[in-house]
Amino acid sequence: MADFDTPELKEYLSIPAIEPGAMEGLAPFVAKPPHQEPLGYPGELVDNWEEKAIEKMGDMLKKYRGFQVFLDSCVKCGACTDKCHYFLGTSDPKNMPVARQDLLRSVYRRYFTFAGKFFPKLVGARDMTREVLDEWYSYFHQCSQCRRCSVFCPYGIDTAEISMAAREIMDSIGQGQKYCNEIITKVFSIGNNLGLPEPALRDTLEDLEEEIYEDTGVRVRLPLDEKGADILLITPSADFFAEPHIDGLMGYAKVFHEAGVSWTISSYASEAANFGMFIGSYENSQRIAMRVREAALDLGVKRIVHGECGHAWRVAYSFWNTYAGPWDFLDPNYPVPQHICEFTWDLIQQGKLKFDKSENDHRVVTFHDSCNVARATRMGDKPGGQFEIPRNVIKAVCNNYVEMDPDTIKDATFCCGGGGGLLTDDLMEIRVKGAMPRMQALHDVVEEQGVTNMAAICAICKSQFSKVLPYYKMPMDMIVSVHQLVSDALILTGQNDGDEASGEQDS
Amino acid sequence: MSTLSLAYVVLFYVAGFIFLAGLVLRITKYARTPAPLKIPTMPAPTTRTGVVMRLAREVVFFQSLFRSNKWIWIFGWIFHLSLLLAFFRHLRYALSPDSILWPLVNNEIVLSFGKYAGFTMLLGLLGLFGRRIFVDRVRYISQPSDYLMLLLIMGIAATGLGTSYLSHTDIVALKQFALGLLYFDPRPVPNDALILIHLALVAILLIVFPISKLLHAPGVFFSPTRNQVDNAREKRHLAPWAAELDSTRGNR
Structure with missing residues (x-):
């Protein structure tokens, strides 16, 4: 049916061992000028985009308290690491909520914090580079903004807010997603x-x-x-x-x-x-x-x-x-x-x-x-x-x-895998894999309760x-x-x- | 006063200043930055009182963490509770018995459990350190600073335990040093390797606090997903910068 393997449904949902790079490179089509400009964004990647991206981030830090507080507060406790359906379905560690946030947090630290400016290695701070941008574009489009991680975070850090901010930054420098922007x-x-x-x-x-x-x-x-x-x-x-x-x-x-x-x-x-x-x-x-x-x-x-x-x-x-x-x-x-x-x-x-x-x-x-x-x-x-x-x-x-398994319903519900602007054929692999936890719970009640x-x-x-x-x-x-x-x-x-x-x- | 004592006095004033000023600046920043949209993680309380209760459950019991992961919760909670007890036990070095705060120090809980808080603190920290090393997911997200932070606090706990169980520090002299700092009347620091290391590590902790992930302490109170009331339909929520956009959204 496709050039990837559908995850196997097991007897119960287990936490996979991490497989770095498992979903590397999967990214949606980039928006063309006709779908960027009507939204008030540059048609394509602007020349000084590194600088513009940092400028935009600084602007958003002043406008969104959540963005600022969430970037500062994470203690890397690991509570969220097994909560994302995309991690459970792909084993890619960058699909763990905290690691996804860190793609952006590392840049925040480099340009906006004392430790990141003077001791980047110590706190994992990174310069804004093409590599980083590509990583953002890939992994912030492997997040359905479902907020399951925010339920389980001791500080309520909401990865959805980080991924929305990342997309807004990318849009503002001309690197938008075709699917969402065409629709808007x-x-x-x-x-x-x-x-x-x-x-x-x-x-x-x-x-x-x-x-x-x-x-x-x-x-x-x-x-x-x-x-x-x-x-x-x-x-x-x-x-x-x-x-x-x-x-x-x-x-x-x-x-x-x-x-x-x-x-x-x-x-x-x-x-x-x-x-x-x-x-x-x-x-x-x-x-x-x-x-x-x-x-x-x-x-x-x-x-x-x-x-x-x-x-x-x-x-x-x-x-x-x-x-x-x-x-x-x-x-x-x-x-x-x-x-x-x-x-x-x-x-x-x-x-x-x-x-x-x-x-x-x-x-x-x-x-x-x-x-x-x-x-x-x-x-x-x-x-x-x-x-x-x-x-x-x-x-x-x-x-x-x-009812399905209580760990998969109400505020602990698992996303369908297609939310957050991912409902497009160019992201089919992540959609199928991300659906695994819900499919698992559904399959259980199909088997056991008809x-x-x-x-x-x-x-x-x-x-x-x-x-x-x-x-x-x-x-x-x-x-x-x-x-x-x-x-x-x-x-x-x-x-x-x-x-x-x-x-x-x-x- | 010896050079060493002078160095410690200066160190503590500098550290104390960085801690307080840094924290005030950060908290002011959080308080002044608007949250333009209603984003409480639902189900959320529909009243202010409910929100206060929600935050209290988070801060006192680590409610969300408990739901999330029992291991992190038990280690983290033991560590923080021990820290609190140790803090109250240390107040005796900065308070005199006629202070109105003395009952905070001189009570059954602090007296009986406070003494062992250092051990439980170490236990909690070792658990958290172990997870960073042995759980592949947590190892993946850990930076050098994450290990160092745990080591720093473990160092504080270990040297603190050393001063009461290995070689007893001159408590009277220590109290004079502490009170001297508080009343701007500097006194010599006890010349004892363990307590000197203990104090230096504490000073480092104070300095690092406002520029590190220790900001989670004030941060949790400013987290919009936890501190907002669920009343979006009933009450219009409008940040100042968003209100300005209202005038540009057309004539309706």
């Missing part, structure tokens, strides 16, 4: 990551309405750009075309329909994803987030509901208020934004949704906590709601639910798993959207009886 360029020019223009989006949504009608005999609408709707749905554009994302989108539509609320999608802000976060760019993230504010104002909505997407929910939950707030023009009775799982769970608690759970009886379901949802956001009123609410929703619509499906609430997780499951000899359609499960069990008012909905009757 599309958002600026068209409105979503896919580059799906308004007419195509409208067609897609009409097709889905037709599909739901054929399936259920009920006219469920998926409105686009409808002014005066109560709710604006912001969802990842993968929901408009990819499997199993699209089944999730139909699930949201059915839930909105049953709730009797008016809602709309915006063609201008037809993207929840915000890859500006992956490249550590405050300015670009803000520019993307502002599209949501503009759409909400233009459409005159009262609430914003957010679809199933991990990093996007992080940006929405944690950063939207900062980037694009205040949201004082929206209805203060609802959180801004509200996650679709929060929305659905509220309705379930109010008894407003009717389910036939047996529709999911052919499945034994487990839930994959997406890293950004688990470790960077919340749902509901209480800490940990981000774990409970999606599970509550699943359990309300499925009879057979099991799990047939893994549900997720992240567009990247869903795409990544569809791609890597076959490498581990599991079917690609094991991965489902949480709202696909909701959709399958939901009984719409006036719905046809039974499975054999003809779709022929008049409405």
